[in-house]
Amino acid sequence: MTTHTVMVVDDEPDVLLSVNQILDANNYRTITARDGYECLAKLKEEVPDVLLLDIMMPGLTTKELLDMIEKDNRLAGMKIIFLTAVHSLEAEEIGLLNSKRVVDLIEKPFSVRRMLEAIEKAIKLE
Amino acid sequence: MGDEKWEMRKVRSIFIVEDDPEMCITLENILSEEGYTVKTACSGGEALRLARKEEYSVCLLDLELPDISGIEVLKHLKAFNPDMCVIVITAYESKEKAIEALEAGAYYYMYMHNEKTVNRAELLVTVKRAYDTYQLLEDKKRVEDELRWSEEKYRSLVQSTGDSVYLVDRNCKYLFMNEQHLSRLGLSKEQYLGRPYQAFHTSKESRWFAEKVKHVFDTGTTIQHEYRDENGRCFLKNMSPVRDPETGMVTAVTVVSKDITDLKSTERELMATRDYLNNIIDSSADTITVVDKEGIVRDWNKGAEGVMGYRAEEVIGKPNKKFFLDPEDAERIMEQVQREGVIRNYRTVVLRKDGKQIHVSMSASLLRDKNGVPIGTVRVSRDITKEVELERRVKEERDNLNLIFESMVDGVYAISRTYEVEFMNKVLRDEFGDCVGDICYRVFHDRDEPCPLCKLQVVMEKGQTVRWEWHSSRMNKIYDLIETPLKNIDGSISKLTIFRDITARKKAEEEIRKLNRELELKVVDLQEATRIKTEFLSITSHELRTPLTPMKAQLQMLREGYKGKLNQRQKESIELILRNLARLDRLINDILDISRIEMGRIKMAFQVMDLNDAVKEAIKMQEPFIRQKGIKLRVQLAELPLIIGDNERLRQVMSNLINNAIKFSPDGSEVIIETSTTLEGENVLFSVTDFGIGISEEGKKKLFQPFSQIDASMSREKGGTGLGLAIAKGIIRAHNGKIWVESAQGKGSSFYFSIPIRQKVREKEVPYICDSN
Numbered sequence: 001m002t003t004h005t006v007m008v009v010d011d012e013p014d015v016l017l018s019v020n021q022i023l024d025a026n027n028y029r030t031i032t033a034r035d036g037y038e039c040l041a042k043l044k045e046e047v048p049d050v051l052l053l054d055i056m057m058p059g060l061t062t063k064e065l066l067d068m069i070e071k072d073n074r075l076a077g078m079k080i081i082f083l084t085a086v087h088s089l090e091a092e093e094i095g096l097l098n099s100k101r102v103v104d105l106i107e108k109p110f111s112v113r114r115m116l117e118a119i120e121k122a123i124k125l126e
Numbered sequence: 127m128g129d130e131k132w133e134m135r136k137v138r139s140i141f142i143v144e145d146d147p148e149m150c151i152t153l154e155n156i157l158s159e160e161g162y163t164v165k166t167a168c169s170g171g172e173a174l175r176l177a178r179k180e181e182y183s184v185c186l187l188d189l190e191l192p193d194i195s196g197i198e199v200l201k202h203l204k205a206f207n208p209d210m211c212v213i214v215i216t217a218y219e220s221k222e223k224a225i226e227a228l229e230a231g232a233y234y235y236m237y238m239h240n241e242k243t244v245n246r247a248e249l250l251v252t253v254k255r256a257y258d259t260y261q262l263l264e265d266k267k268r269v270e271d272e273l274r275w276s277e278e279k280y281r282s283l284v285q286s287t288g289d290s291v292y293l294v295d296r297n298c299k300y301l302f303m304n305e306q307h308l309s310r311l312g313l314s315k316e317q318y319l320g321r322p323y324q325a326f327h328t329s330k331e332s333r334w335f336a337e338k339v340k341h342v343f344d345t346g347t348t349i350q351h352e353y354r355d356e357n358g359r360c361f362l363k364n365m366s367p368v369r370d371p372e373t374g375m376v377t378a379v380t381v382v383s384k385d386i387t388d389l390k391s392t393e394r395e396l397m398a399t400r401d402y403l404n405n406i407i408d409s410s411a412d413t414i415t416v417v418d419k420e421g422i423v424r425d426w427n428k429g430a431e432g433v434m435g436y437r438a439e440e441v442i443g444k445p446n447k448k449f450f451l452d453p454e455d456a457e458r459i460m461e462q463v464q465r466e467g468v469i470r471n472y473r474t475v476v477l478r479k480d481g482k483q484i485h486v487s488m489s490a491s492l493l494r495d496k497n498g499v500p501i502g503t504v505r506v507s508r509d510i511t512k513e514v515e516l517e518r519r520v521k522e523e524r525d526n527l528n529l530i531f532e533s534m535v536d537g538v539y540a541i542s543r544t545y546e547v548e549f550m551n552k553v554l555r556d557e558f559g560d561c562v563g564d565i566c567y568r569v570f571h572d573r574d575e576p577c578p579l580c581k582l583q584v585v586m587e588k589g590q591t592v593r594w595e596w597h598s599s600r601m602n603k604i605y606d607l608i609e610t611p612l613k614n615i616d617g618s619i620s621k622l623t624i625f626r627d628i629t630a631r632k633k634a635e636e637e638i639r640k641l642n643r644e645l646e647l648k649v650v651d652l653q654e655a656t657r658i659k660t661e662f663l664s665i666t667s668h669e670l671r672t673p674l675t676p677m678k679a680q681l682q683m684l685r686e687g688y689k690g691k692l693n694q695r696q697k698e699s700i701e702l703i704l705r706n707l708a709r710l711d712r713l714i715n716d717i718l719d720i721s722r723i724e725m726g727r728i729k730m731a732f733q734v735m736d737l738n739d740a741v742k743e744a745i746k747m748q749e750p751f752i753r754q755k756g757i758k759l760r761v762q763l764a765e766l767p768l769i770i771g772d773n774e775r776l777r778q779v780m781s782n783l784i785n786n787a788i789k790f791s792p793d794g795s796e797v798i799i800e801t802s803t804t805l806e807g808e809n810v811l812f813s814v815t816d817f818g819i820g821i822s823e824e825g826k827k828k829l830f831q832p833f834s835q836i837d838a839s840m841s842r843e844k845g846g847t848g849l850g851l852a853i854a855k856g857i858i859r860a861h862n863g864k865i866w867v868e869s870a871q872g873k874g875s876s877f878y879f880s881i882p883i884r885q886k887v888r889e890k891e892v893p894y895i896c897d898s899n
Contacts, residue, residue, distance in 0.1 A: 012676070017676070110675065112683065
């Protein structure tokens with residue numbers, strides 16, 4: 001059975017830890033990053049199957065991050081799931097949902113089940 | 127001619143020729159006593175000498191004269207004056223001498239009885255008779271003279287007249303013809319006399335003439351007629367009888383024939399002119415009448431018939447008083463015309479035959495006969511009813527206008543070209559008094575010359591209406607003026623001004639502007655405050671959620687056994703925490719929602735939708751809860767027209783309402799969900815009815831406000847946030863709809879909302895939910 005890789009990007013360490021624990025317990029390999037820059041750096045080394053991305057983050061904004069990801073063809077197969085405390089409508093407002101790479105949006109605080117389902121669905125889309 | 131002789135005759139004079147002095151004296155004495163003037167001669171020679179000088183009417187002649195025989199003297203005397211009556215006296219009783227004397231022309235012969243004596247009585251009688259005879263002779267001569275003279279006169283008249291004059295007898299034979307007629311017929315004197323009329327005229331003419339002549343002879347009357355000859359010339363023939371002075375019988379007919387051809391043509395021309403003039407008078411539409419000095423109608427043209435309704439024959443000869451509405455007018459007109467000779471544009475009211483009143487304008491002048499004596503008046507009248515009506519209407523409109531001006535609150539006045547006040551309404555009169563006729567700038571502004579800002583020139587010359595505001599520094603007031611040209615009946619133009627004191631209004635406007643500026647500033651402040659609040663909330667909610675995330679994740683992991691197996695008590699404990707966590711999460715959401723709604727920041731995603739779809743979705747979301755409480759759900763959805771709305775939000779509202787219904791229903795009870803369109807067909811209607819505890823009157827009032835008592839307490843008990851209905855109201859209001867409740871405590875509640883089918887939707891606008899409705 002293939003082990004899929006999920007990268008989680010969130011500025012809250014507790015969130016990162018919790019997600020890591022969930023994914024770990026469900027046979028996923030997790031990569032964590034605490035902000036956009038770290039995300040980009042780690043993406044250079046490895047391309048995950050799914051990217052779990054928090055919207056409101058300091059430093060590089062999610063929009064900018066998204067744009068850079070878009071440009072990188074290496075990351076073409078990677079699916080993005082937003083993980084956010086911000087309302088979906090606002091996300092739409094910012095124009096974050098335009099990209100085809102973004103396949104889902106999970107609202108915080110999330111339910112474990114919801115997250116696992118979303119990731120499964122995203123991987124299956126490949 | 128014989129007048130001198132008359133004078134002499136009055137003094138009776140007698141001529142005595144007697145050689146015997148004694149006899150002479152005797153004779154003289156006798157005659158003088160009788161009043162005669164006596165002249166004597168004692169010889170024939172002397173007698174003849176004297177007789178040559180003077181004329182004597184009677185002469186006493188002695189036949190025995192010394193120088194010349196008495197008979198000779200007699201003959202001479204008679205030669206001088208054939209009319210003289212000579213009485214011869216002689217002593218000789220000799221008939222031969224007497225006869226000779228008589229033959230020589232003596233009047234009488236007297237014998238002297240005895241020598242030297244004469245019969246006095248006989249003498250006197252004889253002389254007297256001689257005198258009388260002489261007079262008779264003189265009279266006869268005079269009469270004859272006169273007759274001759276008269277005849278001459280007439281003859282010359284007859285001959286010199288341009289008319290034809292001729293005489294005919296009973297058989298139409300010419301007895302006389304004057305020069306004119308002679309030349310007319312082309313005859314000479316010899317040719318006509320005794321010839322008949324028929325000889326010179328056609329038989330037709332002659333027959334006709336003979337008839338006329340016979341008529342004059344028979345009736346003795348004069349007849350006159352016109353007659354046209356074969357050359358077309360026209361004659362006026364006058365045929366009169368000539369009577370025998372003694373018998374009175376008609377002996378001849380005098381015919382005077384006047385060539386009136388020219389007269390006739392003149393007459394024809396005159397008649398033509400008259401007809402022409404009559405035509406003019408008749409075809410005039412104006413009334414042309416002639417009324418004499420006594421007020422009797424003498425002439426009445428067709429125009430008068432038309433205007434007045436009376437035919438000419440009905441009014442000619444009758445007084446004209448009855449035609450006037452005011453009978454005095456008839457006299458007034460007559461007087462005025464007679465006084466002034468003519469009147470123009472005299473306005474009066476006349477009565478038609480049918481009783482209708484007509485306004486007329488009359489011109490009248492005197493009609494004079496050929497000597498210049500006024501005999502009546504000629505009047506020409508024109509129907510001016512329409513003009514009068516127009517004037518009346520104009521005046522009425524003007525009066526109406528005046529009425530309006532008088533009752534207006536604004537000031538109204540009119541001034542002439544020369545700044546004179548022509549009109550002021552009540553408002554102005556109350557302020558300034560009645561100043562009509564005064565100069566406007568003096569009255570209103572206390573100036574000696576026109577105001578610099580005066581709009582009189584612009585209004586008058588350009589005919590423009592000017593509206594402007596005048597700021598009077600003197601009175602510290604502001605006026606709104608409308609100034610417009612006003613056309614008067616007489617054609618002149620005045621300036622009409624309507625003005626209003628708008629000082630207060632201006633102040634108010636200024637106040638409003640000030641307030642607006644303040645408001646704007648406040649709004650900016652508010653917007654800023656709002657922005658800050660929103661940002662705060664955004665950040666806050668995010669911040670609040672952040673700890674919740676790992677909390678929930680960890681708890682779930684614990685529950686799912688990620689961290690090892692749990693006993694029942696532990697599981698329950700975790701459930702409790704998770705429940706409350708969820709509640710906290712919801713609360714944060716609701717607060718964010720509310721504040722966004724309040725700030726107007728909820729964006730409705732409007733689309734064309736069927737409410738029933740959202741209803742079904744909402745029901746589906748509540749299915750677990752429905753099953754859990756065993757609720758009997760009755761759903762009645764009517765066919766609904768599509769509306770424009772946010773499907774998601776409406777579902778949220780309905781889900782909330784259904785959830786409440788279930789929450790407050792006893793287990794196993796009924797909940798009814800219905801959709802329909804309202805009676806007017808203007809709205810779609812949703813309702814959910816439960817048979818639970820119901821809501822008190824007090825509770826109903828505050829139900830849709832955030833954190834209202836009822837909702838909060840119930841929510842705490844049943845796990846709600848206390849914000850649901852407030853949010854629902856906000857969302858429904860965003861759809862221009864209404865939300866309300868019907869409920870009775872202990873009986874149950876029905877929650878309704880309606881949304882208009884046709885509506886203009888503005889996506890970004892969401893009303894405040896904290897207002898009083």
